[in-house]
Every structure is written in C-alpha cells, then in structure tokens.
Amino acid sequence: MNGQGRLAQQSKEWLMAALFDLLAEQPYETVTVKQIAEKAQLSRRTFYRAFRDKDDLLDYYDREVGRRYLAALQEIAPQRMVFKDVLTYFFEFWWQERKQLRLLIKQGLFGRMLARITPMASEIYRVFPAPWHIEGSPTETDYIMSFATGGFWNVLNRWLVKEHPESPTEMAALLMAGLKRLGETED
Structure with missing residues (x-):
C-alpha cells in the first residue's frame, strides 16, 4: 500500500x-x-x-470486523482444536470488540451488524473446514450452520450487554456445560 x-x-x-x-x-x-x-x-x-453516509461508515465497520474474524480463523489449525477451543476462540475474538459491540447492542444496531456478517458465515465454513462441522447434505449442513451461527450471535448479544460480563474462558466453560447437559437429555 x-x-x-x-x-x-x-x-x-x-x-x-x-x-x-x-x-x-x-x-x-x-x-x-x-x-x-x-x-x-x-x-x-x-x-x-x-x-456515502454514516450508514456506509457503519457498514464498513461490520465488513472489517467480519473480515478480521475470518482472517483470524484462517490462522488457526482446525485439526488440533476441539469444540471448547472453538468456543474460547470465538469469545476471545469478540471480547476484543466488546466496547463497540456493547454500543451497537445498546443502540439497537447489533441486528444490523449480524445481517451483514451472517452471510460471511457460509464463507467461514467453506474456508475453515473444521472437525466439529457435521458431515451431511449441503442442505443439512447449511441449516445446522445457520442454527449454530444464530446461537452464537444470540449468546454474544446477551453476554456483552451485561455490565460485568464473564471472561471468554468462563463463557466457553458455561456453554460447554450447558451443551453437554442438553446432549444428555435423549428421548
């Protein structure tokens, strides 16, 4: 440059x-x-x-943070990670953005950001094939990844709006414990 x-x-x-x-x-x-x-x-x-305007500036932030998240994911070795590592990594990345995300949440702009970033999730899953991703038809994979992405963003929204949010490591442990309990409730 x-x-x-x-x-x-x-x-x-x-x-x-x-x-x-x-x-x-x-x-x-x-x-x-x-x-x-x-x-x-x-x-x-x-x-x-x-x-063009302030909306374009806000869109720029959304694209840039999404791009940085994708780039950060590409730098890690997925074959050596377990799901808890993924959760910890997710929370650690977004923890660095907590000041901006908290403002977006409080201003009612977080959903707008998600609408911009969520389509990038498909790219993330294509570029970052990880062992915890399901194997199945493209339709099944698309729905499961959409389900997971929505869950991650909702947790992020609830976590960062708190006055004193848990640490990224605590969040990963909380989610792992909760998901484990959900998996134990089989019919």
Whole structure:
C-alpha cells in the first residue's frame, strides 16, 4: 500500500473511531456526518471521499470486523482444536470488540451488524473446514450452520450487554456445560 493508500485507510479508522465515540454520547439517529468528521478532526470532504453516509461508515465497520474474524480463523489449525477451543476462540475474538459491540447492542444496531456478517458465515465454513462441522447434505449442513451461527450471535448479544460480563474462558466453560447437559437429555 502506498502512502496515499495508508493515509486513506488511517482516515477511515479515525472516522470509525469518531462514530463510536459519538455513539457513546448520543443516539445513532442524531449523529451527523459533520459531527463524525469534526470528532475525527477531518473534513467532511474527506468523509465523503471514503463513505456515502454514516450508514456506509457503519457498514464498513461490520465488513472489517467480519473480515478480521475470518482472517483470524484462517490462522488457526482446525485439526488440533476441539469444540471448547472453538468456543474460547470465538469469545476471545469478540471480547476484543466488546466496547463497540456493547454500543451497537445498546443502540439497537447489533441486528444490523449480524445481517451483514451472517452471510460471511457460509464463507467461514467453506474456508475453515473444521472437525466439529457435521458431515451431511449441503442442505443439512447449511441449516445446522445457520442454527449454530444464530446461537452464537444470540449468546454474544446477551453476554456483552451485561455490565460485568464473564471472561471468554468462563463463557466457553458455561456453554460447554450447558451443551453437554442438553446432549444428555435423549428421548
């Protein structure tokens, strides 16, 4: 990336940080592009070079965090992981984003983020074939992965909205214990 590209990327990061600072102070609906640019100490022209509007900036965050999650998953060795490791890894990644996610949850924007990221889940499962994924027809796999993805996001939503959320390790242990009990209740 050349100098101009790095500067453009840095401007996007500053604008995103400014948006989240403003979300901590006021409702998303009242945040303006002018406020975002001023908070980032950039011109509105710089904002509009990078984004159409504040929704586009929020979409950028969603895409970037989804991309970073996918990239992080690709760096681990799935054949050596058990499901508890996956849970711990999931919670540890999103723990790093807890400040932003908590703001999105409180502002009612978390569902919007999920709508953007959830389609990426299919890509994650294609790129990251892991031993805990089921083997079955494409339809069966699609539904099970959708079920799991929805469960993960709902847990994430409930966890991070708490004033004092459990640690990622505690969350993985809680889920493992609960899932184990569910598996023991067979007809």
